[in-house]
Amino acid sequence: MSHRSLVRALAVVAVGSVATIGLAACSSSTSTASDDPNAKVTLTVGLFGTFGFKEAGLYDQYMKLHPNVTIKEDDVEQSADYWTRLKTRLASGSGLDDVQGIEIGFVSDVVTNHANQFVDFAALPEAASLKSSFYDWKWQQASTSGGKTLGLGTDAGPEAICYRPDLLKAAGLPSDGATLATRWATWQDYLDFGKQYESSKTKPAGSHFVDSAASIFSTAVYQGNEAYDNAQGKPDAANSDGVKNAWNYASQAAQAKLTAGLQQFATPWNKAFSNGAFATIACPTWMMGYIQSQAGPTGSGTWSVAPVLPGGATNWGGSWLGVPKASKHQKAAEQLVEWLTSKQQEVTMWTQGGHWPSNSQAAADPAVQGATSDYFSKAPVGQIFSGIADKMKIPPIGLYDTQIQQAFTTQLTNVETKGTDPNKAFNDALDAVKQVTG
Amino acid sequence: MAVLTEAVPARRRRRTLPGSRAAYGYIAPFFLVFLAFSLYPWLDTAWVSLHNVRLTTYHQQQWVGLANYRNLFTNKFFYNALRNTVTIGIISTVPQLCLALGIAHLLNYRLRGRTFFRVAMLMPYATSLAAATVIFLQLFDKDLGIVNWFLAELHLPRLDWQGSKWPSQVAVSAIVTWRWTGYNALIYLAGMQAIDNSLYEAAAIDGASRWQQFRHVTVPGLRPTILFTIVVSTIGAAQLFGEPLLYHNGLPDGGTSNQYQTLGLLMYQQGWTNDRLGLASATAWTMFVIIVLAVAANLWLSRRREHRSSIPVAAAAPVAASTMEVTR
Numbered sequence: 001m002s003h004r005s006l007v008r009a010l011a012v013v014a015v016g017s018v019a020t021i022g023l024a025a026c027s028s029s030t031s032t033a034s035d036d037p038n039a040k041v042t043l044t045v046g047l048f049g050t051f052g053f054k055e056a057g058l059y060d061q062y063m064k065l066h067p068n069v070t071i072k073e074d075d076v077e078q079s080a081d082y083w084t085r086l087k088t089r090l091a092s093g094s095g096l097d098d099v100q101g102i103e104i105g106f107v108s109d110v111v112t113n114h115a116n117q118f119v120d121f122a123a124l125p126e127a128a129s130l131k132s133s134f135y136d137w138k139w140q141q142a143s144t145s146g147g148k149t150l151g152l153g154t155d156a157g158p159e160a161i162c163y164r165p166d167l168l169k170a171a172g173l174p175s176d177g178a179t180l181a182t183r184w185a186t187w188q189d190y191l192d193f194g195k196q197y198e199s200s201k202t203k204p205a206g207s208h209f210v211d212s213a214a215s216i217f218s219t220a221v222y223q224g225n226e227a228y229d230n231a232q233g234k235p236d237a238a239n240s241d242g243v244k245n246a247w248n249y250a251s252q253a254a255q256a257k258l259t260a261g262l263q264q265f266a267t268p269w270n271k272a273f274s275n276g277a278f279a280t281i282a283c284p285t286w287m288m289g290y291i292q293s294q295a296g297p298t299g300s301g302t303w304s305v306a307p308v309l310p311g312g313a314t315n316w317g318g319s320w321l322g323v324p325k326a327s328k329h330q331k332a333a334e335q336l337v338e339w340l341t342s343k344q345q346e347v348t349m350w351t352q353g354g355h356w357p358s359n360s361q362a363a364a365d366p367a368v369q370g371a372t373s374d375y376f377s378k379a380p381v382g383q384i385f386s387g388i389a390d391k392m393k394i395p396p397i398g399l400y401d402t403q404i405q406q407a408f409t410t411q412l413t414n415v416e417t418k419g420t421d422p423n424k425a426f427n428d429a430l431d432a433v434k435q436v437t438g
Numbered sequence: 439m440a441v442l443t444e445a446v447p448a449r450r451r452r453r454t455l456p457g458s459r460a461a462y463g464y465i466a467p468f469f470l471v472f473l474a475f476s477l478y479p480w481l482d483t484a485w486v487s488l489h490n491v492r493l494t495t496y497h498q499q500q501w502v503g504l505a506n507y508r509n510l511f512t513n514k515f516f517y518n519a520l521r522n523t524v525t526i527g528i529i530s531t532v533p534q535l536c537l538a539l540g541i542a543h544l545l546n547y548r549l550r551g552r553t554f555f556r557v558a559m560l561m562p563y564a565t566s567l568a569a570a571t572v573i574f575l576q577l578f579d580k581d582l583g584i585v586n587w588f589l590a591e592l593h594l595p596r597l598d599w600q601g602s603k604w605p606s607q608v609a610v611s612a613i614v615t616w617r618w619t620g621y622n623a624l625i626y627l628a629g630m631q632a633i634d635n636s637l638y639e640a641a642a643i644d645g646a647s648r649w650q651q652f653r654h655v656t657v658p659g660l661r662p663t664i665l666f667t668i669v670v671s672t673i674g675a676a677q678l679f680g681e682p683l684l685y686h687n688g689l690p691d692g693g694t695s696n697q698y699q700t701l702g703l704l705m706y707q708q709g710w711t712n713d714r715l716g717l718a719s720a721t722a723w724t725m726f727v728i729i730v731l732a733v734a735a736n737l738w739l740s741r742r743r744e745h746r747s748s749i750p751v752a753a754a755a756p757v758a759a760s761t762m763e764v765t766r
Contacts, residue, residue: 084493086708091496111492263694266687267575403712413694417601428695435515436712438489 041329042070043336046097048082049075051154051319052353058345062336069332070136071106079103080267080349090114096324098333101152102320105402107142108324110151112399115144119323119330122149126338131192133343137394138358151320152341153358155264155349158389159219159316161190161306163206165217165377167207167279171200177379181308187220188251190310197279204276208260211269211278213250213416214409215259219282220246221405222314228405235402245311247408250424253296254415261416264409270294282309284316285356285385288316292375304377307384313391318358356385363389392432400436441756487719494713518696519704520728522607526676526682526700530618535667537619541661542626543652556627559620570685578609592756603672603697606685611697613681614729618674622667629663630656665740669733676729677702701725 040271045053053059059071074097076082083106102110106161110118121130130152131139138153161184165175173196174180181225184190194209210216221227224242229235237243252261260278262269265287272278281287283305291303321340323329339345347358349367357363371382398404411429414420420428487507490500510516545555562570577583578599586596597605599665632655641651657664679702682692692699699707701721709718 080711087493087496087713109494183637269580355468410691410694417598420694431514435513435708436714438714 011167024318025093033386038068041332042072043099043329043411044072044097045099046074048079048102049077050104051101052349052355053340056212056352058340058348062339076135079105084108090117093326095158096326098323098327098329099337100322100324101319102322104317104397107320108397108399111142111144113404115148115150117325118150118343119201119325119334120148120150121152122147126159133359133361135358135360138390141397151322152337154319154321155286155355156358156389157286157315157317158392159282159284159309159314160384160388161280161308162283162287162303163280163306164276164302165304166302167276171197171203173197177304177306180306184306184308184310187310191253191258192247194253195256196260205278208278209280210253211260211272211281212262212264213254213259213412215282216253216411217246217412218310219314219316220249222263222316223311224395227395227397229396229402233398233403235398235400237433243251245276247426253417254412263413274299285354288373288376289354299376300375305379305381305384305391307387309388312393313388315392315394356389403436404433466538483719483722486715487723489716491715492713493715502716506716509717510720510724515696515704517715519699519701522692522698523676523678523700526607526611526678526698529607530614531671531675534615534619534673535622539622539624541619542630543656545627546630561625562617563621567680568684570617571681574609574613600631601694605700606693610682612683614678625667626660629660633659662735672732672736673729676725676732679703679706
């Protein structure tokens with residue numbers, strides 16, 4: 001037994017003492033101060049963007065349950081900046097928080113390059129019950145090939161289509177979810193429907209069918225057997241079925257002028273949620289919150305969600321919480337992570353913050369399934385997204401998915417707005433990808 | 439050096455030492471900071487540029503010799519960024535300095551509310567770059583911007599100030615020009631006030647017009663100041679970063695076709711977005727050499743015109759070295 005695993009064995013004994021009072025006396029001799037479950041600890045939680053734990057009152061609830069624990073959140077606005085900072089801290093081994101958020105954009109990097117720097121949840125005594133509470137793909141994405149699991153899932157991003165019923169109606173097209181589900185079963189169906197929208201004489205002037213070609217691409221690429229990595233786990237966008245199909249549909253949409261030609265997350269795109277510049281958008285659960293924040297209270301009732309994703313169910317986005325081994329309060333941090341990602345808390349996160357649970361037991365809860373959204377024209381969003389989440393097919397994710405996707409969607413903007421030839425744009429994207437992969 | 443100290447008598451040398459020791463003490467804080475935050479990063483950047491390094495695997499640096507430089511000099515993204523840096527540099531610096539000179543000349547006259555104008559002129563310099571760029575983005579908006587509205591009023595074609603190459607470079611240059619013209623004008627104004635008034639009086643007696651006074655008294659008197667602003671603007675242009683970054687929503691690609699990606703942005707993209715610190719360091723060092731060459735060319739040109747020059751080359755080098763800090 002190596003030194004490291006001896007330490008872990010002792011730690012396991014210590015965590016057992018938390019659950020079973022009878023054992024506490026035996027293990028107290030081996031416990032250090034930080035293992036004492038009642039010692040005062042301050043846990044720092046490093047996150048990016050808006051995770052929503054604080055807003056949903058979960059920290060307060062936890063601190064009430066554990067009066068010795070104080071939680072401090074340390075939030076960075078942009079996930080890219082957060083990841084650079086986290087990488088710097090992992091390299092220097094200092095400044096790490098007790099809990100660190102891990103996004104889907106860099107979970108693969110954490111698994112590949114930092115497996116030894118995060119606590120392995122699969123090695124905990126309760127590992128089996130933890131594993132069974134999450135969607136299997138969610139558990140696997142944060143696990144190494146050797147079976148270490150470096151984080152527990154917070155939210156997931158099952159996708160549907162969000163749309164403006166008023167715009168579709170104005171164009172003389174069907175606008176009820178049930179009909180759209182049959183009319184948008186495949187991307188080809190969706191594009192054909194879009195052509196009808198564009199050729200309508202009665203659609204609002206200046207409006208387009210879909211926000212951007214990127215919306216189609218970023219979704220369809222994860223419907224393939226492969227996305228940006230090949231079966232050997234090496235980036236190989238040029239030969240991926242997902243990339244090929246996604247590019248095909250997205251560039252078709254761009255060339256047929258079905259898109260508003262907006263760059264996602266730029267200011268004009270943000271404004272377009274309220275001014276009706278487009279009628280549909282690929283819509284992971286978190287996008288609903290984004291639409292609400294951009295379209296504001298006056299936009300309530302103008303949007304709805306169709307119970308369908310053209311081309312088959314898949315996921316966009318989502319995060320995990322991990323505990324760096326550098327944390328001085330590993331046990332307390334593990335407990336917090338387990339609690340925050342447990343069934344009851346993920347139910348709360350969905351009903352109060354719109355974050356779809358990656359905890360499959362939470363997703364099966366009636367409170368989640370039965371949720372409807374007043375903002376989205378009373379759409380039965382719980383039922384819609386659980387139907388999609390259950391069928392999701394998830395190809396492996398790679399080290400550079402974020403940057404590679406950016407390269408492709410940037411070139412799609414050129415096809416949309418400058419009329420660049422799709423073949424040239426595709427090759428330009430591959431050139432840019434090569435700058436990332438080296 | 440050794441020969442010189444040998445020549446100094448021992449007694450005198452002892453007497454001068456305490457004083458010079460104190461002097462070292464006084465300048466030490468600067469040099470310590472310089473060592474820690476300029477020289478060390480600068481040398482370390484050189485070392486990193488010879489390795490394959492990603493931040494995520496920082497401790498597994500792999501020696502690759504000059505491969506990063508070879509990669510860079512055969513890389514179309516590098517040449518694109520180099521060209522853009524030069525063209526944006528010219529489009530922004532030339533009108534900026536000409537405007538500044540003209541404004542300074544006007545402000546040098548006795549005007550009502552002169553102090554107000556002088557302060558107002560410096561306002562863009564004091565404005566937050568992010569806020570300014572947001573405003574410029576709206577002015578240059580393709581569909582709703584006031585610039586295109588004017589063009590339409592004048593029956594000129596509307597331009598895509600974001601997507602098209604030259605309009606976007608002009609727009610980025612406009613932000614730079616707007617921001618720095620007042621600053622340069624103030625420097626010129628200070629230079630002008632140092633010119634002896636009797637020269638103007640003598641010129642006026644000889645019948646020189648205002649324009650002739652400007653050309654034959656002001657400009658020659660300002661030559662050292664002009665050289666200084668050219669050197670500083672050249673360095674600034676070579677390192678241009680914030681304006682084009684914010685002009686594309688904080689993305690370092692300089693537009694969807696890299697149409698206004700500067701060397702500074704390319705370096706940032708390589709280092710932070712693409713996580714290739716070795717390549718980014720090679721870019722940083724290449725930029726440093728380019729800046730030193732550009733500054734040396736400036737000085738050489740001005741020396742050729744006139745034998746004495748007020749700015750030593752050495753003064754420009756530390757400024758250029760600050761490029762290096764961006765990568766670390």
